[in-house]
Amino acid sequence: MITQALEDNLPKAPLEIMIIEEALSYSLFAGGKRVRPLLLVLCGELCGAKKEQLLSSACAVEFIHTYSLIHDDLPVIDNDDLRRGKPTSHKVFGDAIAVLAGDAFLTHAFGLLTMYKNDLTNKLLALLIEGAGINGMLGGQVADIIAEKEKPTRDKLDFIHERKTGALIKTAVLMGGAVAGANDVIMKHLEVYSMKTGLAFQVIDDILDEIGDEKKLGKKVGKDKGKNKCTYPAVYGIDKSKEIASELTESASAELKIIRDLVLKTHLGKTDIINNAYEDLTILTNFILQRIY
Numbered sequence: 001m002i003t004q005a006l007e008d009n010l011p012k013a014p015l016e017i018m019i020i021e022e023a024l025s026y027s028l029f030a031g032g033k034r035v036r037p038l039l040l041v042l043c044g045e046l047c048g049a050k051k052e053q054l055l056s057s058a059c060a061v062e063f064i065h066t067y068s069l070i071h072d073d074l075p076v077i078d079n080d081d082l083r084r085g086k087p088t089s090h091k092v093f094g095d096a097i098a099v100l101a102g103d104a105f106l107t108h109a110f111g112l113l114t115m116y117k118n119d120l121t122n123k124l125l126a127l128l129i130e131g132a133g134i135n136g137m138l139g140g141q142v143a144d145i146i147a148e149k150e151k152p153t154r155d156k157l158d159f160i161h162e163r164k165t166g167a168l169i170k171t172a173v174l175m176g177g178a179v180a181g182a183n184d185v186i187m188k189h190l191e192v193y194s195m196k197t198g199l200a201f202q203v204i205d206d207i208l209d210e211i212g213d214e215k216k217l218g219k220k221v222g223k224d225k226g227k228n229k230c231t232y233p234a235v236y237g238i239d240k241s242k243e244i245a246s247e248l249t250e251s252a253s254a255e256l257k258i259i260r261d262l263v264l265k266t267h268l269g270k271t272d273i274i275n276n277a278y279e280d281l282t283i284l285t286n287f288i289l290q291r292i293y
C-alpha cells in the first residue's frame with residue numbers, strides 16, 4: 001500500500017530531464033524499511049484516521065527521509081558508496097544529480113500536503129518544517145558534522161540524535177495524530193512515544209554500524225568510528241547502548257498502550273482498526289530494537 005502510494009506520487013519529469021526521475025526512482029525503490037511512513041499510517045489509524053487520508057503524509061515523510069539519505073551519503077557529508085544494498089545515488093548519477101534529486105524530494109514532499117483541507121495542511125506543514133528543518137533533522141545533521149572534529153560527549157550525543165533521526169520520526173507520528181484529529185492529551189503521549197522510539201532507532205543504527213553485517217544492512221559498516229562520529233557506542237560502549245535501547249523500547253511500548261486505551265474510550269465504532277494498529281505498532285516498535293538491517 002505504501003509502495004503503491006509512493007509510486008503514484010513520484011514526481012514526473014519531462015523527457016529532456018528524465019535523468020532526475022530515474023534518480024528519484026532509483027533511491028526511493030531501492031528497498032528502504034519504510035519505518036517512518038509505517039509509523040505515520042499506524043499512529044494515524046491508532047487515533048481513528050482512515051488509511052487513505054494518511055498516505056499523502058506518509059509519502060511526504062518518506063520523500064524527506066530519502067532526500068536526507070541521498071545528501072547524507074555525499075562525499076562532502078558521510079562519503080558512503082552503499083545504500084539500501086545498492087551504490088549510492090552520487091555513485092550512479094554523479095554528485096550534481098544526486099544533490100538535485102535530494103532537492104526534488106524535499107520540494108515535492110511539501111507539495112503533497114496541499115491535498116488536505118486548509119487547516120490540516122497548515123498543521124501538517126508546520127510539523128514537517130519543524131521536523132525536517134534547522135530545529136529538526138537538518139540541525140542534527142549540522143551538529144553531527146561539527147561533532148566529527150570534537151570529543152564525543154553525552155550532551156552532544158543527545159542533541160544530535162534527538163534531531164538528526166528523532167525529529168523526523170516524531171514528525172511522522174505526530175502527523176498521523178494530526179490527520180486523525182487527535183486531542184492534545186493524545187498528541188502529548190504520541191510525542192513521548194515517538195521520542196523514545198526515535199532515539200532507540202538511532203542507538204540501534206549506531207550499534208549496527210559497529211557490529212552489523214554489511215550484506216544484511218545494505219550499507220557499509222565501521223564508518224562512524226572512521227569518521228570520529230558522536231555515537232552511542234562511542235560514548236557508552238556497545239553493551240550499555242543495547243541496554244538503553246531496550247529500556248527506551250519498553251517505555252515506548254507502555255506509552256502505546258496508554259494511547260490505545262485513551263482512543264478506545266472515544267472511538268467506539270472503530271475498535272478493530274484501532275486494536276490492529278496497536279498490535280502492528282507494538283511489532284514495529286520491537287522490530288526497531290531487534291532489527292539487523
Ligand code: IPE
Pocket residue numbers: 031032033034035065084164165201202205293
Ligand atoms: C537510516 O534510516 C538513516 C537514519 C536516520 C539512521 P533507515 O534505517 O530508516 O533507512 P532505510 O529507509 O530503511 O533505508
Ligand code: IPE
Pocket residue numbers: 068069072078080137141164165205209219
Ligand atoms: C543519518 O544518520 C541521519 C540522516 C540521514 C538525517 P547516519 O549518517 O548515521 O545514517 P546512516 O548510518 O548513514 O544510514
Ligand code: MG
Pocket residue numbers: 072078144
Ligand atoms: Mg550521517
Ligand code: MG
Pocket residue numbers: 072073078080
Ligand atoms: Mg551516514
Ligand code: MG
Pocket residue numbers: 205206209
Ligand atoms: Mg548511521
